[in-house]
Amino acid sequence: MAASSPRNPPPLRGAENQDPLSEMADEDSDEGEDIFVGNSNPVAESFQPDTANGEEPADLFSEEETSTAVNSSITTFKSNGVHSDNENDLFAEVSVELSMENPSTTAKTSGAEFTPSLTLSATQPRSMEQLEEEKDEDSFDMDVAVTNPEKIGDGMNAYMAYKVSTRTTLPMFRNRTFSVWRRFSDFLGLYEKLSVKHSLNGCIIPPPPEKSVVGMTKVKVGKEDSSSADFVERRRAALERYLQRVVCHPSLLQDPDVREFLERDELPRAVGTHTLSGAGFLKMINRASDAVSKMTIKISYSDAWFDNKLQEVESEDLQLRKLHAVVDSLVNHRKELCGNTAVFAKSMAMLGNSEDNTALSRALSQLAEVEDKMETLHQEQAASDFFILAELLADYIRLLGAVRGCFEQRMKTWQRWQEAQSTLQKKREVEAKLLWANKPDKLQQAKEEITEWEGKVTQYERDFDRISVTVRKEFLRFEKEKSKDFKSQIVKYLESLLQSQQRLVMFWEAFLPEAKAIA
Amino acid sequence: MDEDLFLEDVGDSWSFQLGGEDEDDLHEYQAFLGSSFFDLSGDPFSQMGLGDHEGKQFCWKKTHTDSSAEEEEAREGSLSVSAQTIRVTEAVRDGDALTFIVISQKLSGSGEYHVARTHEDFQWLQQCLFSQEVVPGILGVIFPPLPAKPQLNAPTKVLKQLGFLAMGEDWRMYCMALETYLQQVAAHTTLSKNKCLENFLTSSEPPGRQRVRKGIFNRLSQAMEGMRKEGHKDVDDFFQTERDNNLTLTGCSKSATERFIDVVLTEQKLAVACGHFSTALHLCVEQEEDSAVLAFSKICVKLSEVIDSIKRNFESVAENNLSTLGLGLDLESRCQEAEKEMLYRRTCKLVVLETASRNAERAKPVKTAAMDELKVAAEKEFDHVSGVAKQEIARFHSTRVELLRQALILWCEKQLETARDTSFRYSEHLQAFKGLGE
Numbered sequence: 001m002a003a004s005s006p007r008n009p010p011p012l013r014g015a016e017n018q019d020p021l022s023e024m025a026d027e028d029s030d031e032g033e034d035i036f037v038g039n040s041n042p043v044a045e046s047f048q049p050d051t052a053n054g055e056e057p058a059d060l061f062s063e064e065e066t067s068t069a070v071n072s073s074i075t076t077f078k079s080n081g082v083h084s085d086n087e088n089d090l091f092a093e094v095s096v097e098l099s100m101e102n103p104s105t106t107a108k109t110s111g112a113e114f115t116p117s118l119t120l121s122a123t124q125p126r127s128m129e130q131l132e133e134e135k136d137e138d139s140f141d142m143d144v145a146v147t148n149p150e151k152i153g154d155g156m157n158a159y160m161a162y163k164v165s166t167r168t169t170l171p172m173f174r175n176r177t178f179s180v181w182r183r184f185s186d187f188l189g190l191y192e193k194l195s196v197k198h199s200l201n202g203c204i205i206p207p208p209p210e211k212s213v214v215g216m217t218k219v220k221v222g223k224e225d226s227s228s229a230d231f232v233e234r235r236r237a238a239l240e241r242y243l244q245r246v247v248c249h250p251s252l253l254q255d256p257d258v259r260e261f262l263e264r265d266e267l268p269r270a271v272g273t274h275t276l277s278g279a280g281f282l283k284m285i286n287r288a289s290d291a292v293s294k295m296t297i298k299i300s301y302s303d304a305w306f307d308n309k310l311q312e313v314e315s316e317d318l319q320l321r322k323l324h325a326v327v328d329s330l331v332n333h334r335k336e337l338c339g340n341t342a343v344f345a346k347s348m349a350m351l352g353n354s355e356d357n358t359a360l361s362r363a364l365s366q367l368a369e370v371e372d373k374m375e376t377l378h379q380e381q382a383a384s385d386f387f388i389l390a391e392l393l394a395d396y397i398r399l400l401g402a403v404r405g406c407f408e409q410r411m412k413t414w415q416r417w418q419e420a421q422s423t424l425q426k427k428r429e430v431e432a433k434l435l436w437a438n439k440p441d442k443l444q445q446a447k448e449e450i451t452e453w454e455g456k457v458t459q460y461e462r463d464f465d466r467i468s469v470t471v472r473k474e475f476l477r478f479e480k481e482k483s484k485d486f487k488s489q490i491v492k493y494l495e496s497l498l499q500s501q502q503r504l505v506m507f508w509e510a511f512l513p514e515a516k517a518i519a
Numbered sequence: 520m521d522e523d524l525f526l527e528d529v530g531d532s533w534s535f536q537l538g539g540e541d542e543d544d545l546h547e548y549q550a551f552l553g554s555s556f557f558d559l560s561g562d563p564f565s566q567m568g569l570g571d572h573e574g575k576q577f578c579w580k581k582t583h584t585d586s587s588a589e590e591e592e593a594r595e596g597s598l599s600v601s602a603q604t605i606r607v608t609e610a611v612r613d614g615d616a617l618t619f620i621v622i623s624q625k626l627s628g629s630g631e632y633h634v635a636r637t638h639e640d641f642q643w644l645q646q647c648l649f650s651q652e653v654v655p656g657i658l659g660v661i662f663p664p665l666p667a668k669p670q671l672n673a674p675t676k677v678l679k680q681l682g683f684l685a686m687g688e689d690w691r692m693y694c695m696a697l698e699t700y701l702q703q704v705a706a707h708t709t710l711s712k713n714k715c716l717e718n719f720l721t722s723s724e725p726p727g728r729q730r731v732r733k734g735i736f737n738r739l740s741q742a743m744e745g746m747r748k749e750g751h752k753d754v755d756d757f758f759q760t761e762r763d764n765n766l767t768l769t770g771c772s773k774s775a776t777e778r779f780i781d782v783v784l785t786e787q788k789l790a791v792a793c794g795h796f797s798t799a800l801h802l803c804v805e806q807e808e809d810s811a812v813l814a815f816s817k818i819c820v821k822l823s824e825v826i827d828s829i830k831r832n833f834e835s836v837a838e839n840n841l842s843t844l845g846l847g848l849d850l851e852s853r854c855q856e857a858e859k860e861m862l863y864r865r866t867c868k869l870v871v872l873e874t875a876s877r878n879a880e881r882a883k884p885v886k887t888a889a890m891d892e893l894k895v896a897a898e899k900e901f902d903h904v905s906g907v908a909k910q911e912i913a914r915f916h917s918t919r920v921e922l923l924r925q926a927l928i929l930w931c932e933k934q935l936e937t938a939r940d941t942s943f944r945y946s947e948h949l950q951a952f953k954g955l956g957e
Contacts, residue, residue, distance in 0.1 A: 312805075312812070319803045326796045333792050337785045344778040351771040356764065357920050363927060479811035486818050487955060494825065494949040501942040508935035515927040518920065 141169040142247050144262070146240035149232045151219065152183075158220045159183050160232060162239060166262045173263060180265060184211075187239055189270020193257045194246070202406050202470035203252070204478050206245035207398045209238035237387060241395060248481070306468070309475055310407050317400045324393040331390060334382035338375050345371035359518045366514040370507050377500050384496040392489045396482065403478060406471050413467045417460035424453040597712055600720055601626050602705035607698040610690040611635070615671055617690065619697060623720050632721045638668045640719065641697065643726055644704075647715030654709055656900070658864045659907030661915050662710075663703035664853035666696045682780050683845040687838070692846055699850060751866050755905070761912060762862050769859055772852040779840065779848055786837040793830035797823040821955060825948045832941040839933040847926025851919060858915055865904050872897040 148163040165179035191208045198205055215231040247253050247262075261267065345368045352364030431446040604624035611618045616637055624631045645665050651657050666684055678685045684693045701720070704710050718726050753759035800823035804816045875890070875897040882890040 312807075316803070319799070322799050323796070323803070326792065326799050330789070330792045330796060333785060333789045337782070337789060340778065340781045340785050344775070344782050347771065347775040347778045351768070351775050354764070354767045354771050357916070360920050360923060363924075367927070476811065479815070483811065483814040483818060486815065487952065490818065490822055490825075491949065491952050494945060494952055497825075497829070498942065498945040498949055501938060501945055505935065505938045505942055508931055508938055512928070512931045512935065515924065515931050518924040518927065 142253070143167040144240070144243045144247050146236055146243060149236050150181075156217075156220055159185075160216075160219060160235070162236060164243065164262060172259065178263060180263065182261070182267070184216075184235070184239070185270045186261065186267050187242065189267070190246075190257060190261045192270065194252060194255060197255065197257075198252065199405065199409060200467075202409055202467040202474060203249070204399070204402050204406050204474045205252070206242055206249070207402050208242050209235060234387070234391070238391065238395075241391075245399075245481075305472070306407065306410070310404070313400055313403050313407070317397060317404075320393050320397050320400065324390060324397065327385060327390045327393060331382050331385045334378055334385060338378045338382065341371055341375040341378060345369075345375065357518075363514045363518050366511055370511050373507055374504065377504060381497070381500055384493060384500075388489055388493045388496070392486065396485075399478070399482075403475065406474060410464070410467050410471050413460070413464045417457065417464045420453060420457045420460045424450065424457050427453055598705055598717055598720075599626055600624060600632060600705070600717075602702055602711070604631075605698060605701045605705055605720065607694040607701070610669075610694055612671065617669055617671065619694060621697075621701065621720060634720065634723065636719065636725065640725055641665055641700075642668075644715055644719045648704065648710050648713055651709070651713060656903030656905075656907035657709070658868065659861060659904040659909075659911055660707075660709060661854075661858050661861045661911045663700050663707070664850075664857045665700055666693060666853070669693055682776060683783075683841060683849045686780075686783065686845075687841050692841060695842075695846060696850065748866055748870055749863060751870060753866070754869065757909070758862070758865070758905070762866070765855060765859050765862060769852070769855040772848060772855050776845075776848040776852045779845055783837050783840045783845060786833050786840070790830045790833035790837065793826050793833065797826040797830065800826065817955060821948075821952055825945075825952075828941065828944050828948060832937065835937040835941075836934065839930065839937055843926050843930035843933055847923055847930070850926075851923060854915070854919055858912070861908060861911065865901075865908050868897070868901045868904050872901045 143166065145165045146162050147165065150161045150163075152159055152161050161181045161183050163179050164182050165177070166173070167177045169176060187208050188211075191205065194205050212231070212235075215228075215235070218228045219232060246258060252258055348364055348371060349368035352361050352368060355361040355364060427446065427450045431443065431450055434443045434446050600623040606622045608620045608622055611620065618635050618637050619641075621634050621636055622631055642665070645662070648662060667681060669681065669685070669690060670678070681693070684690075684696050686692060704716060705720075710716070715726065753762065800819045803819040805812050807813060807816070872894075875894040879887070879890040879894040
């Protein structure tokens, strides 16, 4: 997949004129910004196929993914967004903390063998299936994945870099498959930019995952325990979902910042992301809900609609929080079951060892092994509970916050319009007074101000109408997406549940003859 | 040794009830005891008369006011019911106590017996069994273990002792344990002949409502002496090995039982958590006509059905664990304790014998004859006990292997069935979900 071949300038939305000034066309007419810097596209180039596997390049989107494939593709990486040159050595040393094996494929291969590192069952394929569904509906083809968390640097200056891979047939991108390296603050920076541009329009902008000082410190310090790995996996999955939601949004996808994020090799460091800490975000959401509750409009039917929907959102927020708490406790209990099962397995093994009767001894040892296998099943199930259900709920709690933000935005617009109206009214009164007081020089100024404010009132009214339309549209889209999202996630959950159950049946079937063989 | 039961109601544990529970008994026997537990002055094989406790070999006592005739009969005869048909069908709450319904089929095939018994009645039976003095070497019998007394409204710590037996609905596990106990007694060649058993199973009148003297073996004495005697080296390799193995197995099986209890408790907790989840989902259902809201509500309803299935699965799995392997492990653990106690009694007899031998050797000429007599008696008894013990051990092992085998098979079969059922239900849910909103 050579990047140096001449490319036709991709058509823009609305099929604007194509300006073949250079090989890399100036795409974005809005900002007038040339986002394609440089001639070569080292990203695509270095996204080498893993010749060892003989697979299609950039096949992160397939179900089969082994850590060895990942490692070798890293070493062929020439340059990327966040790394300096001669990074090959760095990659060779960096330990990939996660095994990218998909438990479902492993199950296909053997029936009972799998490694314990699958506590972090990668939810990668989920993104594909989810996007596939949407792809059919929205008639654009776009897959995004966030993979390969890599620790860059050491000590407190270290950070995690994530590989963001895109596969698309959309013409507005330079290539069909490409990837870049991004760090967490880049994602936050993207959110900031999108917020600034689109929230005023009433768009529901998907919120990014939260910052976590504790989590990141552990990673920086280099604690190689399972909680760090869990944290990294959790963040990786959350970043992936975040990006998927962004690219699903038809307006946001068109935003050049999004494209730049996905394509550009080096992004300038995002600054000012401190506002997006977990606490900051919470404050934002609370402010929104406070402001909204203070407003009451009863001017037209459409406002009743908005009021209703807002109430819905608020009660749903409560419900989701409750659900999240319940699922959390479910996850904890399952982890407890894991521990208990493991301890029980050991005690049965000891009992089996002390047993004289050979057949009984063997059966007891087999029992211990069955229990061990069940422990692994429980662990996977707990991961499934968490990564599929709990995180889904957490995402939507945050999304509902963004929805509330939209409603607040609309309220602000309305308020601005109302204030403009009252200012206009005051100006008119001033004019009337001046007329009566007969001061022609000041009258002229007053008349000018009135005109100015009349203009503003009209504009603000139009703004309000426009944002109402947008918010309404966004909200309907959000509801639709939510149902789809939940449905596909629950299907995923059920599939993992069913798989576990089927493996369990196999374990029991294997044990029965052992029990019967006791004499 | 089960420390927990040390200070509890001593009478509940049929074993190691050495010395009298009352001070009176203790004094009486200490005159004879010296360093041994058993009183050897007197003919070990003479039958014990009613209420006559001096100089008797076995220090169990009965204070029945029943006629001595019944006492006489209590030693012979055979059971008129079929051992395998004995059932303890339910536990009826009667204020603070439980009454158990025991049903057994007549051997003659002409019907069945229905009796109601309390735990005190069971204890009476156990005491009867201990009091079979005529049988030489009775101490070598591994007595089927009687479960500890079930206490209603008991603090958690007390219930914990009962372990699996306190779990399950309506004391079902406990009933099964009692049932096993009765079946084991009834199947034992020597014990089944005790008329008390017949009485217990068939008499419509509750047996011996008088308070039975709780027993001879005083746990306190045993604890003090135990340190010295439990480790006492054996003269017989077979028994030494058996004692060592038993020690290991007792520890292992107890530990395995406790760990398994933890597993089952967590499974039950998971079922409850699923219940909460399912309920919370129902609260998300909105009666809206808006199609988007409706779609989401449908998802919530369907998901809550799934969670319900998960809950029922956990409940079944826990129940299966309880009623098969749990019960089996519990029984194994208590049976190992029973064997331990028998071996201990034999060891005590060995100590008595060795003491008597030493005494005989060192005796002054005037006492030699008496000491020799004692020594011969002790030897005879020890041999009897060892003989019985050997048989019992063989029987014990084959029985317990069989019991474990049955428990394991039943456990596996039940779990397999549950797993298959659940798998089927999950796949149905999956299909339903996939078809949602199409």
